[in-house]
Amino acid sequence: MDFREEILRSAYETAERIAPSVVEGRATVPLCSWHERLDDIMTSAALGFPIMLVLLAGILWLTIRGANYPSDVLASGFSKLETFLAATLEHARAPGWLGSMLLYGIYRTTAWVVSVMLPPMAIFFPIFTLLENLGYLPRVAFNLDNLFKRVGAHGKQALTMCMGFGCNAAGVVSCRVIDCYRERLMAILTNNFIPCNGRFPLLIILATLFFGETTNVDGPTTNGPIRTAVVNARISPDGASVHSPAVITVAGLIIFGVLVTFFVSWFLARTFLRGVPSGFALEIPPYRLPQIGKILVKSLLDRTLIVLVRAVTIAAPAGAVVWILANTATSEAPGSPSLLSSAAALLEPIGRVLGMDGFILMGFLLGLPANEIVLPITLMGYLSAGTLIKVEGLQTLRLILVKQQGWTWTTALSVMLFSLLHYPCGTTLFTIWKETGSVKWTVLAAVIPLAVACTACFTFNQIVKLFL
Amino acid sequence: MTETAGTNTAGGVTCRPRIVAFAGNPNTGKSTLFNAFTGLRQHTGNWPGKTVTVTRGRFRFRGVNYIAVDLPGTYSLLPNSPEERLAKDFIFSDLYDVVVVVTDATCLERNLALALQILEVTDKVVVCVNLIDEARSKGLRVNTEALSRMLGVPTVATSARDGEGLPALMDAIESVITGRTATRPLKLKYTSEIEGQLRRIAGWLGPTGLVDGKLRGVSVQLLCGECDVLDVLRSSNRIVECLGKLDEGRRIRRECSVNAVSR
Amino acid sequence: MLAIGYYIGGEAMSILPLASLPVGREATVRYVSPDAPSYRRILDLGLVGGTKVKVIRSSPFGDPRAYLVRGAVVALRREDAQAIMVEVTDE
Numbered sequence: 001m002d003f004r005e006e007i008l009r010s011a012y013e014t015a016e017r018i019a020p021s022v023v024e025g026r027a028t029v030p031l032c033s034w035h036e037r038l039d040d041i042m043t044s045a046a047l048g049f050p051i052m053l054v055l056l057a058g059i060l061w062l063t064i065r066g067a068n069y070p071s072d073v074l075a076s077g078f079s080k081l082e083t084f085l086a087a088t089l090e091h092a093r094a095p096g097w098l099g100s101m102l103l104y105g106i107y108r109t110t111a112w113v114v115s116v117m118l119p120p121m122a123i124f125f126p127i128f129t130l131l132e133n134l135g136y137l138p139r140v141a142f143n144l145d146n147l148f149k150r151v152g153a154h155g156k157q158a159l160t161m162c163m164g165f166g167c168n169a170a171g172v173v174s175c176r177v178i179d180c181y182r183e184r185l186m187a188i189l190t191n192n193f194i195p196c197n198g199r200f201p202l203l204i205i206l207a208t209l210f211f212g213e214t215t216n217v218d219g220p221t222t223n224g225p226i227r228t229a230v231v232n233a234r235i236s237p238d239g240a241s242v243h244s245p246a247v248i249t250v251a252g253l254i255i256f257g258v259l260v261t262f263f264v265s266w267f268l269a270r271t272f273l274r275g276v277p278s279g280f281a282l283e284i285p286p287y288r289l290p291q292i293g294k295i296l297v298k299s300l301l302d303r304t305l306i307v308l309v310r311a312v313t314i315a316a317p318a319g320a321v322v323w324i325l326a327n328t329a330t331s332e333a334p335g336s337p338s339l340l341s342s343a344a345a346l347l348e349p350i351g352r353v354l355g356m357d358g359f360i361l362m363g364f365l366l367g368l369p370a371n372e373i374v375l376p377i378t379l380m381g382y383l384s385a386g387t388l389i390k391v392e393g394l395q396t397l398r399l400i401l402v403k404q405q406g407w408t409w410t411t412a413l414s415v416m417l418f419s420l421l422h423y424p425c426g427t428t429l430f431t432i433w434k435e436t437g438s439v440k441w442t443v444l445a446a447v448i449p450l451a452v453a454c455t456a457c458f459t460f461n462q463i464v465k466l467f468l
Numbered sequence: 469m470t471e472t473a474g475t476n477t478a479g480g481v482t483c484r485p486r487i488v489a490f491a492g493n494p495n496t497g498k499s500t501l502f503n504a505f506t507g508l509r510q511h512t513g514n515w516p517g518k519t520v521t522v523t524r525g526r527f528r529f530r531g532v533n534y535i536a537v538d539l540p541g542t543y544s545l546l547p548n549s550p551e552e553r554l555a556k557d558f559i560f561s562d563l564y565d566v567v568v569v570v571t572d573a574t575c576l577e578r579n580l581a582l583a584l585q586i587l588e589v590t591d592k593v594v595v596c597v598n599l600i601d602e603a604r605s606k607g608l609r610v611n612t613e614a615l616s617r618m619l620g621v622p623t624v625a626t627s628a629r630d631g632e633g634l635p636a637l638m639d640a641i642e643s644v645i646t647g648r649t650a651t652r653p654l655k656l657k658y659t660s661e662i663e664g665q666l667r668r669i670a671g672w673l674g675p676t677g678l679v680d681g682k683l684r685g686v687s688v689q690l691l692c693g694e695c696d697v698l699d700v701l702r703s704s705n706r707i708v709e710c711l712g713k714l715d716e717g718r719r720i721r722r723e724c725s726v727n728a729v730s731r
Numbered sequence: 732m733l734a735i736g737y738y739i740g741g742e743a744m745s746i747l748p749l750a751s752l753p754v755g756r757e758a759t760v761r762y763v764s765p766d767a768p769s770y771r772r773i774l775d776l777g778l779v780g781g782t783k784v785k786v787i788r789s790s791p792f793g794d795p796r797a798y799l800v801r802g803a804v805v806a807l808r809r810e811d812a813q814a815i816m817v818e819v820t821d822e
Contacts, residue, residue, distance in 0.1 A: 021614065
């Protein structure tokens with residue numbers, strides 16, 4: 001005897017009796033026809049997937065294109081503020097090392113994070129919230145569930161992945177929507193393969209710099225293949241140029257991340273997380289036209305600001321630590337290397353195998369607290385002065401990476417691949433630990449991605465060496 | 469007598485803020501309604517990804533302070549997930565003054581099932597028929613007076629997105645809290661076999677001192693194998709943990725009762 | 732359960748798993764097997780004995796499919812729909 005069904009049946013039968021007697025009108029036609037027609041398109045075999053891809057590309061395009069201008073404005077604002085701060089510190093007669101650490105360690109890292117992260121987030125989150133409120137996301141789960149089923153995962157994982165675009169920690173928390181523990185763990189362990197807003201800027205910047213505009217290949221960087229060493233990537237001030245190759249690169253990386261998600265889920269379902277697949281019972285709510293104004297305000301306040309505040313609170317101390325590492329010599333002898341560069345030298349061979357270098361790996365290691373500071377830390381290491389460059393936009397960045405450090409498109413793509421795959425940030429790992437309550441799963445959540453990232457970068461560079 | 473922050477002064481008598489819980493199916497516009505009530509005076513955990521954590525907010529109505537609690541969306545009181553469990557635990561607790569059951573006017577039948585289950589447990593209920601504008605555009609009309617008569621609790625039609633019906637809803641909330649409106653909630657009837665089982669379980673529960681809706685609600689939970697309902701009753705600590713600062717509401721409640729005694 | 736349906740029902744095919752009901756057809760739920768992977772959720776969503784259910788559409792891969800249940804659209808995987816026995820009522 002199953003009491004659960006009997007109990008719920010009584011509730012539903014009573015509701016069945018009441019509802020028709022209080023609802024007047026066409027109660028038998030519960031769906032608007034335009035909902036159905038829209039769903040015919042959104043979930044059709046022919047158009048369902050193309051629409052999803054176009055929407056994804058569209059959001060990314062808007063984010064990438066739209067973030068340029070405000071980013072530059074913020075950067076120049078921070079630069080002006082820095083001059084003022086420097087004068088103030090001098091006026092206050094602060095000790096040299098302290099002023100230097102505050103200004104070049106903490107301030108510049110924070111300024112970097114804010115000017116690079118804020119604009120894309122302020123564009124991405126509201127658009128995402130809009131789609132969420134429109135009711136499109138359950139359709140994505142509906143369309144994709146079959147693929148997830150094939151690898152032994154749950155269709156709602158698609159929703160947690162969508163959330164992961166905003167923030168992996170939030171994505172991990174959102175895995176609670178998956179009722180079955182096994183499939184929830186699967187979603188938690190693979191959420192990292194969706195690039196979050198902390199990693200987007202890196203992907204976007206590198207894509208813009210190295211795959212943005214394929215015009216005017218300059219001479220000095222030709223230690224890689226000539227056709228792709230893109231030097232003249234430029235954000236045109238009038239904003240007229242369309243960086244479609246950059247968008248395609250980022251979109252391609254995201255699709256690769258999704259494929260890795262499927263692969264790792266499949267792997268987990270056959271190793272650590274064997275079991276019977278659960279069902280899939282998801283309500284698909286009607287489309288609702290959202291209140292755009294309120295959503296903009298709410299998503300800015302809730303999502304953008306929260307993520308930004310967290311990034312800054314992590315970036316500021318991390319900036320100080322990196323500054324100390326970069327400015328502490330390994331021995332008393334004059335001209336001896338800093339802790340940072342000697343650590344980087346140790347990592348150099350591993351970095352080379354993966355198509356990168358020691359400083360980049362140091363950036364990834366020290367960037368564990370927050371992914372958004374990986375690039376700033378790497379730059380800090382590159383500059384002999386041990387301070388982060390003044391934020392002056394992409395031109396300066398290109399100068400350092402391409403002209404001084406000899407990055408090629410393979411370096412850039414290796415860094416992007418590694419960033420896409422490597423391991424979740426500290427906040428996310430902490431969240432995973434809280435959600436699973438298990439050290440084992442937390443460790444696996446870091447080790448599996450790391451193994452995948454190393455394999456991918458190594459394979460990519462071997463292939464490049466073979467064919468080019 | 470000094471007035472502490474967050475307490476109410478009504479007719480010279482200091483009382484604690486009233487706690488209003490918003491429960492309902494997912495996708496009923498529950499969070500929109502909650503936002504319409506509290507505006508930006510709300511406090512969430514780290515991420516308001518829809519209703520991942522419990523959001524709390526404050527509002528004032530006719531000089532009285534209220535704390536609003538946005539419970540996770542749930543389809544029934546027989547939970548499937550930690551979030552639904554939290555919603556159920558809250559309904560079974562004594563931490564609220566009234567539950568607003570938010571229902572979708574365009575899908576009333578499914579939504580009423582949850583409302584009926586909640587009515588089984590508590591009589592401090594206001595039913596809110598939300599998305600009434602959407603229902604209208606589909607050519608549906610909901611007779612809230614008839615619904616109110618059938619359910620035995622105040623029923624208000626609202627459209628949270630344009631603020632329609634909100635004053636009436638606040639009024640209904642106040643009237644249930646103050647007892648101005650006496651509620652006589654419709655109680656579910658089960659098959660004679662189930663009723664027999666429920667009587668048997670209720671007999672075991674005699675020593676717990678549970679009565680009325682709580683007794684019946686707990687019996688139903690136990691019949692369905694939801695044993696953890698007993699933990700909730702033993703102590704409300706788990707809920708307090710989940711709600712963090714709502715504890716503040718309890719503290720105020722305790723202080724006020726101490727005040728009342730010392731006066 | 733399937734076999735019982737076939738013979739007790741008298742006419743062949745009048746009782747069948749929900750998964751076998753073609754898109755666009757309506758039927759009444761007769762039995763939900765507790766073996767359904769999402770048994771509890773299915774009941775929560777109002778799919779209990781006596782409930783009318785209509786197949787609305789299928790996803791691009793044919794599975795899951797979307798059903799109209801008590802005025803709401805609910806997506807179910809084949810494994811779940813297989814465990815729900817329905818009687819065709821819309822002839």
